[in-house]
Amino acid sequence: MLSTNSIDTILTDSTEIAASTILSGGIVVFPTETVYGIGASSYNFESCKKIYEIKNRPSDNPLIVHFPSIESIEKACHMNDRARKLFQELSPGAITIILKKKDERIFSNGLETLAVRIPSHPSILELLNKSGPISAPSANPSGKPSFTREEDVIREFSGKVDCILQAAAPTLGLESTVINLSSGDIVLLRPGSIDATVIEDVLGDKISRKISNSQISPGIKYRHYSPNAKMILVDSFEGFDFQELIEKEINSNKSKNKDELPISQNHFKVAKIGFRISKPTQFDRVVHQNTEYAYFLYEFLIDCDNQGIDLIFCERPMPGDLNETINNRLNKASSGV
Incomplete structure (x- = not known):
């Protein structure tokens, strides 16, 4: 197996080359309609395990298996009527469903269930039709914001993966919605780019939001999406006193770093994302609706890391x-959890 420090990463817009890489046991990074993914053949257990090493991902955090069609999912899982209806109405798209596993050849890291979805990104559907199912979490260092830009993917994964597929960037910006249908209940495990109300409308039934101790879905147990800077969440920026909290944070940092150079307000970087930013700075991101917020959130948090931001203010989304x-x-x- 190739060392993650010595891989000659291929950058290509060819799904043929990406599929060949997958089928030969390689690791490929690719865009979906939600965020970028890092994937391997679901039939290659060693390659799937290597994804955990590259991302520094906890070993009990499952991978989503991406399929090209409902028919291909039915061969791998025990499909029930609810799952079939959701896939028929909302797929290809940003919905992941937990089902009982049927095909033992598919990697599940010891679980009796699989998290499965059909992405709507045309290049990835083309790739899946050539490669077969691909097991893939989001392409990002574990615990950090997911990547939605090719430049971030290339910077992070060049030399660590075998291939990066260059295709249209994600259009949604947040991960898929995860629903557990492996038992009698309909349980929302991770809210995502398809609202739970849409799923309830399709099924004509209410979704439960039970807290589960079993780790059958990504995104529910470990630290996720966190930038380096401290984040403060604000219900509304309108009339909010940023200065008081900025000064409090500066004084707190001074007390923690007594032996270092004193922190002045001129050297303390603050960034904001929200709807009501009266005088935006070069670090701020003004959004006008929730879809725009979703699209730019991870990009904004990654930019904050790259720019060395010390404190981030986030306005809560609109209803x-x-x-x-x-x-x-x-x-x-x-x-941070």
Whole structure:
């Protein structure tokens, strides 16, 4: 097996080359409609395990298996009526469903279930039709914001993976919604780019939000999406006193770093993302609706890391579409869990 420090990474727009890499046991980074993924053949257990090494991902955090069609999922899993209806109505698209595993040849890291989805990105569907199922988490260092830009992917994964597929960038910006249908209940495990209300409308039934101790879905147990800087979540920026909290944070840092050079406000970098930023700076991101917030959130957090931001203010999303999903990501990113 190639060392992750000595791989000659191929950059290509050819799904043929990417599929050949997958089928030969290689690791490929590719865009989906949600975020970038890092994947291997679901039939190659060693390659799937290597993804954990590259990302420094906890070994009990499962991978999502990407399929090209409902028919291919039915060969791998025990499909029930609810799952079939959701796939028929919402796929290809940003919905992942937990089902009982049927095909023992597919990597599940010891679980009796699989998290499965059909991405809508045309290049990835083309890739999947050539390579077969691909097991892939988001392409990012474990615990950090997911990547939505090719430049970030190339910077992070060149020399670590065998191939990076260059295709249209993600259009949604946040990961898929994960629903558990492996038992009798309909359980939302991770809010995502498809609102839970949409799923309830399709099924004509309510979704449960039970807290699960079993690790059958990505995104529910470990630190996720967190930038280096401290994050403060604000219900509304309108009339909010940023200065008081900035000064408090500067004084707190001074007390922690007594032996270092004193921190002045001129050297303390602050960034904001939200709807009501009266005088945006070069570090701020103004958004106008929740879909825009979702699209830019990870990009903004990654830019904060690259620019050495010390403190981040995030305005809570508006009511309506994607409110639950954006709040989920903000809460996880700010708490570090």
